[in-house]
Amino acid sequence: MVQTQVSVTQKETIAPAWWRLTLVAPELPSPLPGQFLLVRCADRLTCYLRRPIFPIPLPQAQFTLLLRPDPDPGLAWLSARQPGDTLDVIGPLGRGFPLPKNVRHLLLVSDTPAMGPLLGQMERAIAAGAAVTLVLGSSRASALYPVAALPPAVEYQAATLDGSLGYRGPVTELLPDLLRWADMTCLVGSTLLYQTVRRQMEQARLRAEANFLYGLVADSPLACGMGACLSCAVSTPNGFKLACVEGPVFDLTELELL
Incomplete structure (x- = not known):
């Protein structure tokens, strides 16, 4: 862990209301997909707390940030950054x-x-020679990550509640056969998604299989990054764990998903 300045080198619009910032960070250790950065956004009076941001690693000491419109003033400030700006x-x-x-x-x-x-994990798996299937769900097509921005090596499936793209219905209805196909599954989303997929895993694989189903717990505040404030505690059968230190990625068989 280091505190450093990173420079914005590129800003791309990959679809309406979807932006990608590329940053260069020669002093920053390369993050793993699912690790996070605490970014100072705006000034301390406007945004006293740093915002947790999940970088997508790139070669040559670079990473990208995937940005969307957000009512949070800190994230809105971050979305307005341009090439030449620096971030702490x-x-x-x-x-x-x-x-x-x-x-x-x-x-x-x-x-x-x-x-x-998941995009960082996707690129990492492709580089390792693994077959990757990405399944995204939302209420409507405009809220889904743009398929044109995905590499051709990825199999892509979509589900929308209004039927505007792909399967009409919840994304979990696409998963039973895929859970039997997969060697490992990674989730980013709601607690309801995690609860449902864990039940589906137990049915498809006939047991609660450890080291198979991982989820990023993003609904707990990642405020301090070092476990001091205790605001990110998540419940497990063996007591509480701190998402900012022992997560935010967890084996979902180890969590109590209420």
Whole structure:
């Protein structure tokens, strides 16, 4: 973990209301997908707390940030950054997604636009020679990550509640066969998604299989990044764990998903 300045080198519009910032950070250790940075946004009077941001690693000491319109003043400020601007960041923090060498079939699932960590895991798995299936769900097509921005090596499936793209219905209805195909599954999304997929895993694989189903717990505040404020505690059968230190990526068989 270091505190350093990173420079914005590129800003792209990859679809309406979807932006990608590329930053160069020669002093920052390369983050794993699912690890986060604490970014100072605006000034301390406007945004006293740093905002947790999930970087997507790139070669040559670079990473990208996936941005969307957001009512939060700090994230709105971040979305307005342009090439030449600098950001004050602390990180990388927490534990990211694992990728064991024996994983040949990787399933990635999200029901939220904030699915950037899965993109880093996707690129990592492709580089390792694994087959990757990305399944995204939302209420409508405009809230889904643009398929044109995905590499051709990825199999992509979509589900929308209004039927505007892909399967009409919840994204979890696409998963039973894929859970039997996969060697590992990574999720970014809602607690309801995690609850449902864990039940589906137990049915498809006939047990609650450890080291198979991982989820990024993003609904707990990642305020301090070092476990001091205790605001990110998540419940497990063996007591509480701190998402900013022992997560935010967890084996979902180890959490109590209420």
